[in-house]
Amino acid sequence: MDKNQDNILDEFTRGEYKHGFVSNVETETIGKGLSEEVVRLISRKKGEPEWLLEFRLSAYRHWLTMKTPTWAKLEIPPIDYQEIIYYAAPKKAENRSWDEVDPELKATFDKLGIPLDEQKMLSGVAVDAVMDSVSVKTTFKETLAERGIIFSSFSEAVKDHPDLIKRYLGTVVPYADNYFAALNSAVFSDGSFVYIPRGVRCPMELSTYFRINAAKTGQFERTLIVADEESYVSYLEGCTAPRRDENQLHAAIVEIIVERDAEVKYSTVQNWYPGDKEGKGGIYNFVTKRGICRGERARLIWTQVETGSAITWKYPGTILKGDHSVSEFYSVAVTNHHQQADTGTKMIHIGNNTRSRIVSKGISAGKSSNTYRGLVKVAKKCRDARNYSQCDSLLLGDRCGAHTFPRVEVANPSARVEHEATTSKIGEDQLFYCNQRGISTEDAVGLIIKGYAGDVISKMPMEFAVEAQKLLQISLEGSVG
Amino acid sequence: MNKLLEIRDLHAVVDGKEILKGINLDVNAGETHAIMGPNGAGKSTLSAVLAGRENFIVTRGEVWFKGKNLLEMPAENRAREGLFLSFQYPVEIPGVSTVNFLKTAINEHRKYSGKPPYPPGEFLKMIREKMEWVGIDSKLLNRSLNEGFSGGEKKKNEIFQMAVLEPVLAILDETDSGLDIDALRVVANGVNRLKGPGNAVIVITHYQRLLDHVVPDVVHVLHDGRVVKTAGKELAIELEKKGYDWIKQQSPGEN
Numbered sequence: 001m002d003k004n005q006d007n008i009l010d011e012f013t014r015g016e017y018k019h020g021f022v023s024n025v026e027t028e029t030i031g032k033g034l035s036e037e038v039v040r041l042i043s044r045k046k047g048e049p050e051w052l053l054e055f056r057l058s059a060y061r062h063w064l065t066m067k068t069p070t071w072a073k074l075e076i077p078p079i080d081y082q083e084i085i086y087y088a089a090p091k092k093a094e095n096r097s098w099d100e101v102d103p104e105l106k107a108t109f110d111k112l113g114i115p116l117d118e119q120k121m122l123s124g125v126a127v128d129a130v131m132d133s134v135s136v137k138t139t140f141k142e143t144l145a146e147r148g149i150i151f152s153s154f155s156e157a158v159k160d161h162p163d164l165i166k167r168y169l170g171t172v173v174p175y176a177d178n179y180f181a182a183l184n185s186a187v188f189s190d191g192s193f194v195y196i197p198r199g200v201r202c203p204m205e206l207s208t209y210f211r212i213n214a215a216k217t218g219q220f221e222r223t224l225i226v227a228d229e230e231s232y233v234s235y236l237e238g239c240t241a242p243r244r245d246e247n248q249l250h251a252a253i254v255e256i257i258v259e260r261d262a263e264v265k266y267s268t269v270q271n272w273y274p275g276d277k278e279g280k281g282g283i284y285n286f287v288t289k290r291g292i293c294r295g296e297r298a299r300l301i302w303t304q305v306e307t308g309s310a311i312t313w314k315y316p317g318t319i320l321k322g323d324h325s326v327s328e329f330y331s332v333a334v335t336n337h338h339q340q341a342d343t344g345t346k347m348i349h350i351g352n353n354t355r356s357r358i359v360s361k362g363i364s365a366g367k368s369s370n371t372y373r374g375l376v377k378v379a380k381k382c383r384d385a386r387n388y389s390q391c392d393s394l395l396l397g398d399r400c401g402a403h404t405f406p407r408v409e410v411a412n413p414s415a416r417v418e419h420e421a422t423t424s425k426i427g428e429d430q431l432f433y434c435n436q437r438g439i440s441t442e443d444a445v446g447l448i449i450k451g452y453a454g455d456v457i458s459k460m461p462m463e464f465a466v467e468a469q470k471l472l473q474i475s476l477e478g479s480v481g
Numbered sequence: 482m483n484k485l486l487e488i489r490d491l492h493a494v495v496d497g498k499e500i501l502k503g504i505n506l507d508v509n510a511g512e513t514h515a516i517m518g519p520n521g522a523g524k525s526t527l528s529a530v531l532a533g534r535e536n537f538i539v540t541r542g543e544v545w546f547k548g549k550n551l552l553e554m555p556a557e558n559r560a561r562e563g564l565f566l567s568f569q570y571p572v573e574i575p576g577v578s579t580v581n582f583l584k585t586a587i588n589e590h591r592k593y594s595g596k597p598p599y600p601p602g603e604f605l606k607m608i609r610e611k612m613e614w615v616g617i618d619s620k621l622l623n624r625s626l627n628e629g630f631s632g633g634e635k636k637k638n639e640i641f642q643m644a645v646l647e648p649v650l651a652i653l654d655e656t657d658s659g660l661d662i663d664a665l666r667v668v669a670n671g672v673n674r675l676k677g678p679g680n681a682v683i684v685i686t687h688y689q690r691l692l693d694h695v696v697p698d699v700v701h702v703l704h705d706g707r708v709v710k711t712a713g714k715e716l717a718i719e720l721e722k723k724g725y726d727w728i729k730q731q732s733p734g735e736n
Binding site: 424427428429430432433434436437438439441443447448450451453454455 | 532533534535536555556557559560561565568570572573574575576577582583586587589590593625642646
């Protein structure tokens with residue numbers, strides 16, 4: 001690429017992270033470091049039943065025997081787990097009436113565009129707002145409860161619906177699944193629980209907003225979504241964090257259970273602080289997300305727009321167990337500056353006539369590295385499975401990398417698996433063409449990216465599609481190429 | 482007369498090589514100019530320089546467009562001032578339809594001249610009208626810009642964009658190359674409908690055949706980075722018959 005274009009790209013990718021502020025919220029933290037004592041302390045602080053403490057301890061003991069995975073195309077600096085604080089709770093948040101909640105906390109979510117005051121709440125969207133280790137507030141809880149829908153923070157659900165939690169926790173992602181899953185299972189703090197009863201169509205979008213605020217802490221949240229037979233829910237998670245020079249660890253688990261004839265749409269707008277231009281700071285995002293289509297004709301749709309994190313390690317996947325079950329995965333992952341992403345999906349076909357579809361769009365700019373890693377697996381007894389995968393990479397500039405590692409394991413000859421992949425570059429030709437029609441370079445890049453990511457954005461819930469679109473543009477601002 | 486474009490002693494370098502070596506050219510409102518010449522004469526370089534392509538570096542000379550210093554404007558502002566280039570090789574933009582692309586473009590033009598964005602209803606009405614002008618299929622316009630278009634469809638799309646943006650000065654860079662006779666007529670029609678007392682067209686071409694339909698007032702021959710001959714439309718016919726060799730011999734050489 002010639003120098004001019006590099007300059008244009010450079011300018012475009014020099015965009016600033018918009019959610020980097022720190023809130024001055026009084027926070028209660030425990031001492032740094034991890035031990036069995038710390039695990040017990042977290043459990044005690046949450047007032048958990050004995051069985052849950054045992055779950056945590058088993059996970060912790062197992063974690064001690066494990067090693068950090070090294071197979072991803074990522075350069076992960078050594079993480080000192082004894083330097084991390086595992087529990088940080090904004091004071092004046094938990095177990096208080098809304099009036100007593102720290103105004104600074106309310107202001108934080110206002111600033112993030114997530115008003116939690118009754119008068120200002122987003123209509124049509126119920127929000128569970130989580131800061132550091134605790135849920136601050138869940139809106140529309142009562143409205144939803146009228147239909148038997150449970151939408152609450154994970155901690156509350158443990159108290160109010162222990163039977164449900166006990167029945168489903170760890171059934172899709174067992175604590176021994178991987179290193180970060182084990183860590184999460186030992187020290188997880190808060191998160192959301194969703195239960196949609198049989199035959200109920202959830203009347204509004206459910207959304208959890210995760211905010212890291214406290215310094216030197218890790219965030220380990222847990223989301224559990226259960227859609228009973230013939231139910232429907234659309235769920236969205238969003239996340240941001242302050243701009244800091246040190247790295248912070250985020251290791252979450254999401255488990256989704258979809259029963260017969262139910263449908264879950266799970267969308268993510270991931271905007272963790274990605275670090276600065278020189279690659280200093282940023283969130284390490286090591287997340288395990290998995291769903292299971294347990295019954296016949298169950299459907300699970302993943303949609304994600306990923307712009308954040310210094311390092312992303314994440315493979316949301318679906319186990320297609322029920323016959324005729326369907327899963328789709330739509331993803332746009334943007335990396336800029338020194339960000340690294342190794343992300344993709346897993347589709348495990350077990351039931352007969354199961355179908356999956358993968359549309360992955362990577363956008364790399366700056367000196368970043370963007371890897372798609374996918375697994376499509378068809379079990380021996382699974383008849384007539386079908387998969388279609390499309391993995392596209394778009395490069396902005398010539399110092400970034402895009403890599404694709406699609407893995408296909410088919411044990412039954414009746415399966416039909418298709419894979420398509422493309423790599424393209426925003427060319428100087430395209431930019432000049434737009435310029436010549438009166439469109440500035442920055443707008444041109446926005447337009448080109450919008451076109452490129454359109455297939456995925458259009459799958460987002462409408463309320464968030466515009467937001468996601470803007471986010472893409474901001475993440476690449478100053479990075480045209 | 483109303484001078485739209487004045488090019489004075491224009492020199493330009495591409496990849497360290499001087500391609501334009503002192504171009505002088507005047508275009509008045511209401512006129513159609515043809516620029517002809519052999520391969521490598523600098524025709525496409527001239528259009529790229531006028532449109533503001535970044536890696537084409539002007540080393541000497543000046544260009545005035547509507548009395549404004551063209552070379553000081555970024556490419557997008559030249560477009561917003563009313564300079565349009567029909568590309569020899571139009572680019573593809575996947576996922577962006579021609580209609581959406583044009584909507585973005587025209588609203589940028591309007592913003593530049595202090596107008597509010599086109600009301601959506603009016604925009605579509607105007608688009609339909611211009612579609613008829615050019616005889617372009619609405620299916621094409623809802624597809625990704627130029628993606629999978631045939632050569633002829635791409636050129637038609639350029640003319641359609643020109644019709645929508647209504648430029649003051651349209652430069653057609655070998656828009657006729659690779660067109661069959663029907664497509665050529667469509668292109669010519671579009672250009673002729675655009676022509677009026679307030680604007681001008683520059684047709685860059687190798688061949689006479691487009692000039693049968695878009696009749697030039699002035700024909701220039703470009704050779705080795707200079708305008709070596711300027712005459713009326715009969716020059717194009719002469720060139721068609723005799724080729725460029727006699728011009729090359731006549732050219733003033735190095736001075």
